[in-house]
Amino acid sequence: MSNYKKEDRHVEILCHIVNSYIENALPVSSKYVMEKMGKNISSATIRNVMSLMEEEGYIEQPHTSAGRIPTDLGYRRYVDYIKENVTIEKKQGERLENEFSARIEDIKDLIKKTSNIMSRELKGIGIVMWPSLADFYLKRIELIQLRREAVLAILVTMADIVREYIIKIEETSFTGDLKSAENFINFNYESKSIAFLFEDLKKLKNENLRGQINIVINGAYEIIESIIRDNSETEMYWEGDGYFAERFDRDNIDTTRRAFQIFFHKDEIAELMRSELPSKRVNVYIGSENKCDILKECGVVTGGYELDGRVVGRIGVIGPKRMDYDNAFKTVNFFSELLSDKIREMFY
Incomplete structure (x- = not known):
């Protein structure tokens, strides 16, 4: 078998592990992976691949006799693989655009609605950075x-x-x-x-x-x-604390306590958003990749929106490391474009 096919097979196994852990928050067994992949691959091969991925740091065993869960490195390999396709599904895009097109009084409503919809769709904290004065x-x-x-x-x-x-x-x-x-x-x-x-x-x-x-x-x-x-500091709107809290395992007190520190350090989140200007591209930060210590237990996806060809603000979502990165990447990218259009309509 070629190296390409081996790599493809390894990534497929990793994707099954990550997707299962995102959905269920439970360690993933080789038996589960085999059920998802069908009979084209033996259980021994799956166990060998998972053992190799553990040695390479992509997955880990949280405790003896348990299955495997992704590491920060594993999430990163997964995200780099899935983000090749950033287009949101047509029906989802139409639904979001219709909801977004409902009556909006002013830019404050626009910012609030963007944060609210992203928070609800991605089950995390939806953040929108206002344009500067x-x-x-x-x-x-x-x-x-x-x-x-x-x-x-x-x-x-x-x-x-x-x-x-x-x-x-x-x-x-x-x-x-x-x-x-x-x-x-x-x-x-x-x-x-x-x-x-x-x-x-x-x-x-x-x-x-x-x-x-x-x-x-x-x-x-x-x-x-x-x-x-007097207006050099950029304002930031934030919504979805409840969604964020629900996504964490309350049995893991230390992890949850560290993650919840973000509620007391919103200024650091605002600084992260400002530091990304004037880039428009969608960025993904996973756990230890985050520059802010308070985000080491979190996944963060951000993107920029434009006015007159200039990036004037950033939007994003914060969730646990096991957030749905595929949906988050596509949704943030979608709202970056949609908000750019709405801002242009409103400013003129």
């Missing part, structure tokens, strides 16, 4: 004098998100020209991204124009720079 498109800005050194900025985006900011003004000579700065921003930058607005004002400021226009530009830049600086 800089990625939103300006509808208008209103500037209101509160006192001599403070201004209230009311920013409205094309997605109808309204944010209010109290900004300290260093150049007190500027405060009498708030209306000029407001008109300048609204006239020149309506329907432009906040990021473009900031960079263009920065460029104009550095040109050191003379007269009143220079005062207006400097003041407008100071306000927008303050807004962006």
Whole structure:
């Protein structure tokens, strides 16, 4: 038998072990594998292959007389094999898209619905990282004098998100020209991204124009720079704690306790999502592969979504190491594309 066929046979046996353990959370015997593979392979061959895979670190025996369970390395070999096909089944895709197309009021509803559906479909924690403020498109800005050194900025985006900011003004000579700065921003930058607005004002400021226009530009830049600086941290929506908890073996107290630490360290999860920008590709982290210690008992699948060809956020799911990686990979990939489409519709 060729090396290719031997490798193919080993992977098939590994897939049966992983799939069974994902579904049942019980060690898998050689007898079970033989039943799944039929009579084309002997029980002795299956036992020999499983023994070899154990030596190579793909499976392990949790205790004497038990069957085998996948290791982190075994899960990785399995994921690398199945992720060649990332297309979700047609009926499932149509069902999810129909559900997703139901009435959505605003981007907050969109983010929440994405997290909710992914959590339910994948029986884990559904996470959606919001686009940063800089990625939103300006509808208008209103500037209101509160006192001599403070201004209230009311920013409205094309997605109808309204944010209010109290900004300290260093150049007190500027405060009498708030209306000029407001008109300048609204006239020149309506329907432009906040990021473009900031960079263009920065460029104009550095040109050191003379007269009143220079005062207006400097003041407008100071306000927008303050807004962006105060919104540098990306928001993250999270749903599905109950699904996550149900998937862990309560008899294994140590493993469960370590896994449940994620509920107290959401900032580390947010940092993981931020660190993946600006990549769009679907990433899978299994157990010890995770950069965060609190995720060493978990499987994590993440992907990016786009606006105007730029990745502006990430989505993902967190579950136990025995999560359904095949479904997770396809579902996250599907929602990455679907959310990109919905974000584009909403922002314009």
